[in-house]
Amino acid sequence: MKKFLMQHGYRMTTVSDGTEMRKALRDWKIDLLILDIMLPGEDGFALCRDVRRTSKIPIIMLTAVGEDTDRILGLELGADDYLTKPFNPRELLARIRAIFRRAETGTSEIVENSSEKVRFGNWVLNLGSRELRDDDDVVVHLSTGEFSLLRALVKHNKRPLSRDQLVDIVRGQSSIPFDRSIDIQISRLRRKIEKDAKNPKLIKTVRGIGYQFCADVATV
Amino acid sequence: MKKFLMQHGYRMTTVSDGTEMRKALRDWKIDLLILDIMLPGEDGFALCRDVRRTSKIPIIMLTAVGEDTDRILGLELGADDYLTKPFNPRELLARIRAIFRRAETGTSEIVENSSEKVRFGNWVLNLGSRELRDDDDVVVHLSTGEFSLLRALVKHNKRPLSRDQLVDIVRGQSSIPFDRSIDIQISRLRRKIEKDAKNPKLIKTVRGIGYQFCADVATV
């Protein structure tokens, strides 16, 4: 499902329980939640109600139980829609689109422009416009993959990330064994942002683990 | 059904075909439409699409055909929700409430009356008159498709949109595989609005995903 939706243009993060969900909601800008009812720990209803207490984020609930009461309970707890398993992926897609189309109409969201920027070393990375500038305002072109990788590293600043994690963030897939593509992207990125690519100060290798972004990062 | 919903506090008007529906929409302030698919004359899909052309009024579709394709078609034509007959009245009630909760801000508004203008880069785009002007008030002509595409991108500012989504917004269809028409339109649009079409600042490519409008957008 994650892969299917990513193929249709959505960025996805998958989590396995309520704790992870809350973390994801904190760490990422989440636009919509797809929530199963049967979960380890708190069930989907509890999570739905809990999320609704603080947020209006759209929620689609999945249920294997085709019972009316479940459906109604979900909707009354504030879910925006629900689907009964098994369902056609394209129907989920259609419902997601319907929700976003609906969301569009209500809010005049064009105004909000939190063009977030982060600063590190001699660089300023504009997360909105995907532009990397040095102190003299010279733009360094980053390819999609390079930007995506850099954003992931910066976001998880001072924390080593495994190749697996990076592939997952950047491409949304779990990596295959002996996947070296991240190494190559790191290499290309270093060539662009490190003063001395041989002595990286920003992106350091953590042998046996992966890579780690080492500079101080300040949001501007 | 009418009686049931009226008992729960809603005012209801029932009509028996498309002609009566249009009359009712003219004569009353309708907040929500419940639409069967099997109808004499034009079917529910046709009516749904027709209503959507001029109004954002929420639509719930009823279908006896439990087929996925029907559900999907309904949602893609702009319906907000659907129910398969036979259904539990309380579920219909729950879905109606869900829709109103979502809408919250208000009820059906006519789509095409906002002569709003938006500003980005050196441009001012008048969404009402469909005119694009630069800072010197020089009008740059946009074709229908170009305007539509630009509006979609601006509306979803700072968010990558897949080709699928763009085709869906611009042409209202889901795209066929290997559809490159969006790429061409993007190319034409860039030629018109980017200073350097080779180094786009406004419309950026997100490889593997689609395109993203990157400039800050302000409503004027």
Place this chain on the structure above:
DNA sequence: GGTTTTTGTAACAATTTGAAGCATTCTGCG
């Protein structure tokens, strides 16, 4: 009916990306 504009298809160019493979660095060990 004829003309102009718009739009999509086909074809080719440019860019981005990852696999293969070798070079280099690191680690543990004798």
Place this chain on the structure above:
DNA sequence: CGCAGAATGCTTCAAATTGTTACAAAAACC
């Protein structure tokens, strides 16, 4: 220290993706 083995760095190259041009079909306009 030197060495083998493993992990990482990086070059080369082909595949995939995207950009763009030319042209024809379709639509709009007279």
